[in-house]
Amino acid sequence: MSHQQRKVLVATGIGHFVEWFDFGLYGTLATIIGMQFFHTNDPATALLSSFAVFGAGFVIRPLGGLWFGSLGDRIGRRKVLATVILLTSGATFTIGLLPTYAQAGLFATVLLVLVRMIQGFAAGGESAGATTFLAEFAPASRRGYFTCWTDSFGFMAFVAGSGLVLLLTALLGEAAMNDWGWRIPFLLAGPLGWIGLYLRNHLQDSPEFEALRKSHQTEPAPLHRALTTGRRALGFCIGFVAIKAVVHWMLQTFIPAYLVATLHFPALDAYTITTLGLLAVAVLVPFMGYLSDRVGRKPLMLAGCLGLILFAWPAMKLMASGEVFPAVLGLLLVGLCIAAFDGASNAAMAELFPTRIRYGSMAIAYNLAVALFGGITPWLLAWLLTATGNPLSPALYVMAAALITLLTVLRARETAGLPLRA
Numbered sequence: 287m288s289h290q291q292r293k294v295l296v297a298t299g300i301g302h303f304v305e306w307f308d309f310g311l312y313g314t315l316a317t318i319i320g321m322q323f324f325h326t327n328d329p330a331t332a333l334l335s336s337f338a339v340f341g342a343g344f345v346i347r348p349l350g351g352l353w354f355g356s357l358g359d360r361i362g363r364r365k366v367l368a369t370v371i372l373l374t375s376g377a378t379f380t381i382g383l384l385p386t387y388a389q390a391g392l393f394a395t396v397l398l399v400l401v402r403m404i405q406g407f408a409a410g411g412e413s414a415g416a417t418t419f420l421a422e423f424a425p426a427s428r429r430g431y432f433t434c435w436t437d438s439f440g441f442m443a444f445v446a447g448s449g450l451v452l453l454l455t456a457l458l459g460e461a462a463m464n465d466w467g468w469r470i471p472f473l474l475a476g477p478l479g480w481i482g483l484y485l486r487n488h489l490q491d492s493p494e495f496e497a498l499r500k501s502h503q504t505e506p507a508p509l510h511r512a513l514t515t516g517r518r519a520l521g522f523c524i525g526f527v528a529i530k531a532v533v534h535w536m537l538q539t540f541i542p543a544y545l546v547a548t549l550h551f552p553a554l555d556a557y558t559i560t561t562l563g564l565l566a567v568a569v570l571v572p573f574m575g576y577l578s579d580r581v582g583r584k585p586l587m588l589a590g591c592l593g594l595i596l597f598a599w600p601a602m603k604l605m606a607s608g609e610v611f612p613a614v615l616g617l618l619l620v621g622l623c624i625a626a627f628d629g630a631s632n633a634a635m636a637e638l639f640p641t642r643i644r645y646g647s648m649a650i651a652y653n654l655a656v657a658l659f660g661g662i663t664p665w666l667l668a669w670l671l672t673a674t675g676n677p678l679s680p681a682l683y684v685m686a687a688a689l690i691t692l693l694t695v696l697r698a699r700e701t702a703g704l705p706l707r708a
Contacts, residue, residue, distance in 0.1 A: 290423075290490075291423055291424070291425075291432075293489070294419070294420070294423045294489060295420065295423075295432060295435060296485075297485040297486060297488070297489050298367075298416050298419055298420055298435075298436070298486075298489070299435050299436070299438075299439040300439070300481070300482060300485055301367065301371055301416070301482040301483075301485055301486050302412065302413075302416045302436050302439045302440060302443070303439040303440070303442055303443045303446070303482075304371060304375065304443070304475075304478045304479060304481065304482035305370065305371055305374055305409070305412045305416075305443075305482065306412075306439075306440040306443035306444065307443035307444075307446055307447050307475070307478065308374045308375055308377075308378035308405070308475045308478070308479070310443060310444050310447050310538050310539070311378065311381075311447050311471050311472060311475075312343070312381070312402065312405075312539075313535065313538050313539025313540075313542075313664065314444075314447045314448050314451050314471075314538065314539070314542055314557075314560075315451060315468050315471070316336045316337060316539060316542070316543050316664065317336070317542070317543045317546055317547060318463070318464050318468045319336045319339075319398075319468070320335055320336035321464060322386040322387065322388075322464075322468070323335075323336070323339075323384075323386060323387050323394055323395050323398050324336065324387060324395060337539075337540075337543075337664040337665040337668055338665055339395075339398060339399055339402055341661040341662055341664070341665050342399055342402055342403055342406070342661075343402040343403060343405050343406030343409070343661065344406055344656055344657045344660055344661020344662075345403075345406070345657055345661060346403045346406040346407050346410070347406045347407070347409055347410040347653040347656055347657050347661070348410065348650070348653045348654050348657050349407060349410065350406065350407035350408060350409060350410020350411055350649075350653065351410035351411065351414065351646075351649035351650055351652065351653035351654070352410075352509060352646075352649070352650060353407075353410070353411070354366050354369075354370060354408075354410055354411025354415065354649060355410075355411065355414060355415075355508070355509070355645050355646035355647070355648070355649025355650060356508055356509050356646050357411075358411065358414075358415055358418070358645035358646065358649070359504065359505055359508035359642065359643055359644070359645045359646045360504060360505070360506070360508065362491045362495055362499070363415055363418055363419045363422075363491055363492055363495055363645060364419070364486060364487075364489050364490070364491045364492075365491075366411055366415055366645075367411070367412070367415045367416065367419065367486050368483055368486040368487050369408075369411075370408050370409070370411040370412050370415065371408075371412075371479055371482045371483055371486060372479060372483050373404065373405075373407070373408035374405055374408040374409060374412070374475075374479070375475045375476060375478065375479020375480075375482070375483075376404075376476075376479065377401050377402075377404040377405040377408065378405065378472055378475035378479075379472060379473060379475045379476040379479070380401050381398070381401055381402075381472045382469040382470070382471075382472030382473035382475070383469075383473075384397050384398060384401070385397075410649060410653045411649060413436065413440075413652055414645060414648035414649035414652045414653070415645055415649070416436045417433050417436050417632045417635065417636055417648065418492075418636060418644050418645045418648060419492055420432045420433045420435065420436065420632075421433050421632075421633065421636035421637075421644075421706065422492035422493065422494035422495060422641065422644075422706065423492055423493065426703055426704065426705055426706075427579060427703060428579055429579065429633045429636070429637070429702075430575045430576070430577075430578035430579040430583065430629065430630055430632075430633040430702065431572065431575040431576045431578075431579055432575075432633075433575070433632035433633045433636060434571050434572055434574065434575025434578070434628060434629045434630075434632055434633070435571075435572060435575070436632055437530075437571050437628040437629075437632060438568050438569075438571040438572050438575075439568075440534075441564050441565075441567045441568035441571065442568045444537070444538045444564045444568075445561055445564045445565045445568055447471060447538075448538075448542065448557055448560045448561040448564060449557075449561045450470075450471050450474075451463075451471060451557055452554065452557035452558060452561055454467050454470060454471070455467075455553055455554055455557060456554060460553055463553075494641045494706060494708070495641065497708075498641060498642055498708065503642065503708075504642060505642040505643055508642065508643040508645075508646040508647070509646050509650070511642070511643050512639075512643045512646055512647040512650060513650075516638075516639060516643065516647055519638040519639055519647065519651075520647060520650060520651045521651075521694075522638055522694060522697075522698050523635050523638055523639075523647070523648060523651035523652065523655070524651045524654055524655040524658075525655075525690060525691055525693070525694025525695070526587070526631050526634060526635055526655075526691060526694060526695070526698075527631075527635075527651065527652050527655035527656060527659070528655055528658075528659045528687050528690045528691045528694075529590070529591060529594065529624070529627060529684075529687045529688050529690070529691040530624070530627065530628065530631060530655075530660075531655055531656045531658075531659040531660030531661075531663070531687075532659050532660060532663050532683065532684055532687040533594065533620065533623075533624040533684060533687075534624070534660065535660045535661075535663045535664060536620075536663055536664070536667065536680070536684065537560070537563060537564060537567070537617070537620065537621070537624075538560075538564065539663070539664045540663060540664040540667045540668070540680070541559075541560050541563070541605075541617065542556050542557060542560045543664070543668070544605075544667070544668075544671075544680070545559060545560070545605070545613065548671055548677055549605065549606060549608060549613075549677065550608075551608075551610075551613070555610055558610070559605075559610060559613045559614050559617060560617070562614050562617070562618075563614065563617030563618060563620075563621050564621075566617075566618050566621045566622075566625075567621040567624060567625045567628075570621065570622065570625035570626075570629075571625045571628050571629050572629070573625075573629070574586055574625050574626050574628065574629020574630065575628075575629040575630070575632075575633075576629075577629060577630075578629050578630035578633065578702060579702060579703075582630075582700050582702045583630040583631070583633060583634040583637075583700060583701060583702050584630075584634075584695055584698065584700050585630075586626045586627065586629055586630040587626075587627050587630050587631055587634065587691075587695045588692065588695055588696070589623075589626050589627075590623045590624060590625075590626035590627025590628075590688075591623075591627065591688045591689075591691050591692035591695065592688075592692065593622065593623035593626065594620065594623045594624070594684055594685065594688035595685050595688045595689060595692070597619050597620070597623065598620065598681040598684040598685050598688070599678060599681040599685070600616075600619070601616040601617070601619040601620045601681070602616065602677070602678045602680060602681040603616070603678055604616030604619070605617065606677045606678060620684075627691075630702075633701075633702070634698070634701060635648055635651075635652070636648065636706070637701035637702075637704060637706065638701070639707075640706075640707040640708055641706060641707065641708050642708065644706075659687055663683070666683060667679075667680040667683060670682070670683065
């Protein structure tokens with residue numbers, strides 16, 4: 287790995303870490319946010335309301351993907367990624383300053399929704415852009431390893447968010463955390479955002495894009511080209527992302543609230559279990575990315591999907607035991623399966639599209655899938671629990687999403703080791 291490639295990997299990864307630390311904090315603190323911003327005495331209703339606002343950030347993500355993806359294919363990856371991190375960090379910092387429902391009534395709820403939508407719009411340009419950027423710097427033989435770091439750094443960000451909430455809860459106590467301590471993680475987004483912005487502003491654009499720009503061959507209408515010539519690839523990308531969206535946001539957002547509100551774990555235990563599970567995924571993903579460069583993308587993606595279909599229910603049963611150790615094992619079981627899938631899937635998505643429309647095409651497909659499958663996940667899983675009264679029912683949605691992705695992967699061709707198309 288050259289010095290330039292190592293610099294790009296670190297700077298892009300840290301920027302991605304900051305982006306998802308910011309965006310994911312809302313999910314980690316969903317239970318507290320429900321109490322602070324919604325007028326209800328029923329914790330379950332407050333949590334559903336909080337998850338509904340969480341989903342609002344995802345509804346607007348496809349619009350952000352359309353906007354930033356098109357810009358990324360026309361003016362370059364680096365400039366767009368710098369803008370995205372600035373917007374997200376600013377919006378996250380603002381959440382830490384918002385008045386609560388007790389202070390401002392419905393106006394506080396409206397402000398929360400607006401800021402969350404700004405977060406979602408900006409996030410529409412992040413994952414596709416970071417994956418595109420890394421894929422275009424990576425050697426063909428190591429593209430799986432390079433691109434999987436976006437997911438690894440993303441999970442590290444979730445670990446940091448969950449770990450910070452765990453630390454603050456332990457130091458301040460649940461009462462103080464619920465009263466004012468929840469603001470601290472959001473306020474940290476300000477300085478973290480400036481660090482990410484600095485790193486991204488000091489990178490060069492990808493050699494693949496620079497070659498197009500210097501030869502005046504960049505695509506003037508990338509979205510039109512994607513929708514007219516790349517519909518099949520867009521379909522594959524949406525199918526690939528379905529299971530990523532569901533499991534990522536289940537682990538990061540739904541599980542902490544599920545452990546507390548449904549399984550009645552103490553908040554400290556719930557954050558400990560979640561942090562350990564997310565940390566395991568973050569550590570495993572790079573190994574899976576390395577493996578995908580050796581055995582191919584499809585074997586790992588299929589193994590991840592099959593594992594979730596077979597083990598989602600037993601994993602939820604372990605969590606529902608009410609004991610910390612079995613709950614950690616259950617989360618690790620799900621984490622192992624999604625790590626196998628994530629290790630291969632980012633490269634597989636980047637390899638679907640030519641360079642001139644890669645950023646925009648991935649942004650369209652990725653964010654559409656996330657809006658359809660990911661944003662609704664916490665709310666739908668909470669609704670399933672309420673509707674069925676069965677603490678294992680969330681596993682059914684995970685299994686259904688895994689089946690959709692499994693069928694998509696079976697029809698896709700193997701792309702490991704192939705050069706990127708211009």
